Amino acid sequence: MQENHSLAGAGDYPSRGNIPTRRGFGEALLEAGRKDRSVTGLCADLTGSLHMDLFRDEFPERFVETGIAEANMISMAAGLAATGMKPFAGSFAVFATGRVYDQIRQSVCYSRLNVKICASHAGLTLGEDGATHQMLEDIGLMRGLPNMTVVVPSDYSETKRAVKALVEHEGPAYLRFGRPPVPDFSRDEDGFEIGRSIELHAGKDVTVIACGVMVWKALEAARILEMEGVGVRVLNMHTIKPIDRLAIVRAANDTGAIVTAEEHQVNNGLGDAVAHVCGENIPVPIEMVGVEDSFGESGRADELMKKYKLTTEDILEKIYLALRRKY
Structure with missing residues (x-):
């Protein structure tokens, strides 16, 4: 190494000011979609919260709104990856990992498919939504899976760079980011x-x-x-x-x-x-x-x-x- x-x-x-990391994800996904026609977006009824509406509005033909059906979303993403697409599947961390662990384990990691699982609203900084939504176990769930890459960027700018790196990365990956504005300090x-x-x-x-x-x-x-x-x-x-x-x-x-x-x-x-x-x-x-x-x-x-x-x-x-x- x-x-x-x-x-x-x-x-x-x-710090250059406080910006949500989820905004960095949405903006970077849009930029990636403009450069690579194989990039595809999927979301489980949280498109605005993850800023995936930016991608949806410009590339509706490459975006799937699955509704509140996270397990189906991961299965769809696996199918798209099997055809050569680069799916980015987004939801809140508690749903993106805990609710769909079986699909991630079997359809994504066991099959070594190129699916990027993108999880917003992780951790205590989710705030008022409380314990049921404050996912504090997701890193452990994901790092325990064979073939899985786990990425946790520090701020808005680094989240954008992480998305760009994951577009080029081949294989299953988990990207974790948050809800509130946080200091943006990292350097390109x-x-x-x-x-x-x-x-x-x-x-x-x-x-x-x-x-x-x-x-x-x-x-x-x-x-x-x-x-x-x-x-x-x-x-x-x-x-x-x-x-x-x-x-x-x-x-x-x-x-x-x-x-x-x-x-x-x-x-x-x-x-x-x-x-x-x-x-x-x-x-x-x-x-x-x-x-x-x-x-x-x-x-x-x-x-x-x-x-x-x-x-x-x-x-x-x-x-x-x-x-x-x-x-």
């Missing part, structure tokens, strides 16, 4: 390569490995500790599977302690994946920021992130703990 990008300085990543010049992390901040004392909305919070923590003289390496692990093993091993070797951060259950998500790599190669103290084996609840996104300990302050607390264990 190639080395990850190395980009020093958290100041290189100011960083590129996007599936399976290759991006180092956003250099540091030799501890490494924070984050995905999705937690990447920005990891950068915030790095900026705070930089003023205290603590060097925090920040890795944007946008691909959970295949995970960037080389970057993880190098971070463990260089810094001697790791903190993971994800808007997902700590069980079976990014933290588990990182711990597995370290356990096989270079055991170091690892602390995990994530949901601790519980369901969510209804509330504002910011309130929920605070209650379930998914804030910058919680990352800082785990960094201090990891440093104490290191020494």
Whole structure:
């Protein structure tokens, strides 16, 4: 595996404002459809929520509105892929993975078909819709499937780059993004390569490995500790599977302690994946920021992130703990 990008300085990543990642998905799908006539869209009655109406309006002949029939949607996508098309099937994360797991396992992954499962409204940041819709187990469900690639971009711009990469990627893939506006800070010049992390901040004392909305919070923590003289390496692990093993091993070797951060259950998500790599190669103290084996609840996104300990302050607390264990 190639080395990850190395980009020093958290100041290189100011926010350009808050934009929903789902908007990045919709815009990138439209751009992909203009360039590649094999790109096809399918959605289960959530077209506006995923901004797939942009694709539908310009390419109605390549779009299928399945209605509230997610299992049928995945089966249709598998059929389209078998004919050489590149289907992007979109729904909320709780429906796109949990409701249709059997179809994904049998029709997509077992058959190695080129279906992209695109899931919006994941995690606690879904907010007021509550525990039944706040999918916190989807990364684990998808990374456990043979042949599946799992991608969790950090912001609007990276979501657009992820879609472009997935158009060229052959095989089953899961793309996870969210509902609310979040800081847009990533840079086009960083590129996007599936399976290759991006180092956003250099540091030799501890490494924070984050995905999705937690990447920005990891950068915030790095900026705070930089003023205290603590060097925090920040890795944007946008691909959970295949995970960037080389970057993880190098971070463990260089810094001697790791903190993971994800808007997902700590069980079976990014933290588990990182711990597995370290356990096989270079055991170091690892602390995990994530949901601790519980369901969510209804509330504002910011309130929920605070209650379930998914804030910058919680990352800082785990960094201090990891440093104490290191020494």
